[in-house]
Amino acid sequence: NAGVTQTPKFQVLKTGQSMTLQCAQDMNHEYMSWYRQDPGMGLRLIHYSVGAGITDQGEVPNGYNVSRSTTEDFPLRLLSAAPSQTSVYFCASSYAGASGANVLTFGAGSRLTVL
Amino acid sequence: AQSVTQPDIHITVSEGASLELRCNYSYGATPYLFWYVQSPGQGLQLLLKYFSGDTLVQGIKGFEAEFKRSQSSFNLRKPSVHWSDAAEYFCAVGMDSWGKLQFGAGTQVVVTP
Numbered sequence: 001n002a003g004v005t006q007t008p009k010f011q012v013l014k015t016g017q018s019m020t021l022q023c024a025q026d027m028n029h030e031y032m033s034w035y036r037q038d039p040g041m042g043l044r045l046i047h048y049s050v051g052a053g054i055t056d057q058g059e060v061p062n063g064y065n066v067s068r069s070t071t072e073d074f075p076l077r078l079l080s081a082a083p084s085q086t087s088v089y090f091c092a093s094s095y096a097g098a099s100g101a102n103v104l105t106f107g108a109g110s111r112l113t114v115l
Numbered sequence: 116a117q118s119v120t121q122p123d124i125h126i127t128v129s130e131g132a133s134l135e136l137r138c139n140y141s142y143g144a145t146p147y148l149f150w151y152v153q154s155p156g157q158g159l160q161l162l163l164k165y166f167s168g169d170t171l172v173q174g175i176k177g178f179e180a181e182f183k184r185s186q187s188s189f190n191l192r193k194p195s196v197h198w199s200d201a202a203e204y205f206c207a208v209g210m211d212s213w214g215k216l217q218f219g220a221g222t223q224v225v226v227t228p
Contacts, residue, residue, distance in 0.1 A: 042218035094214035102214030
């Protein structure tokens with residue numbers, strides 16, 4: 001059971017390049033989400049999905065696209081990278097907890113540097 | 116608007132001493148509350164959660180937290196810290212039952228010998 005798997009772990013991009021951060025989970029979780037972590041700001045929600053074919057924006061969605069074609073995968077796309085997108089990105093998925101609310105399981109993170 | 120405040124950016128504690136990390140939130144309804152820990156270069160690990168019921172919750176690694184509705188707080192405590200507790204700790208509020216979380220800025224804990 002791999003949990004939440006993110007690839008790549010590290011990436012360096014030039015301004016204007018595009019790339020996709022991959023996220024896969026093998027726990028059959030319906031809910032998946034992407035966060036970015038910046039020093040002094042905690043984690044901020046970028047996009048989330050409550051099931052295949054359903055996505056929505058979080059707190060900081062600009063510059064990022066997502067899609068959810070399968071339950072397992074939730075890729076995050078940067079169409080034209082900017083230095084402000086230098087960050088550590090975390091994918092998470094969640095299951096229904098015993099008390100009715102979900103608990104997030106996080107991937108190990110992807111560190112992105114945009115030059 | 117919802118908010119989560121961790122007043123202490125950085126805390127230094129001696130090994131064996133007690134630790135308390137503060138978390139205050141602003142939220143309209145009864146919140147789902149979480150504490151996560153992040154070791155250097157790692158992802159986030161759930162320490163404990165509060166959904167309802169007993170306001171004192173026990174978590175992993177000897178941590179506990181107490182929900183105080185009157186103070187809008189969910190402070191994390193450990194009676195005796197170990198060097199392995201050095202990490203960054205995040206308080207989070209669940210904005211819905213799916214798991215959409217709002218995080219505090221984090222508290223960095225340094226443990227000295």
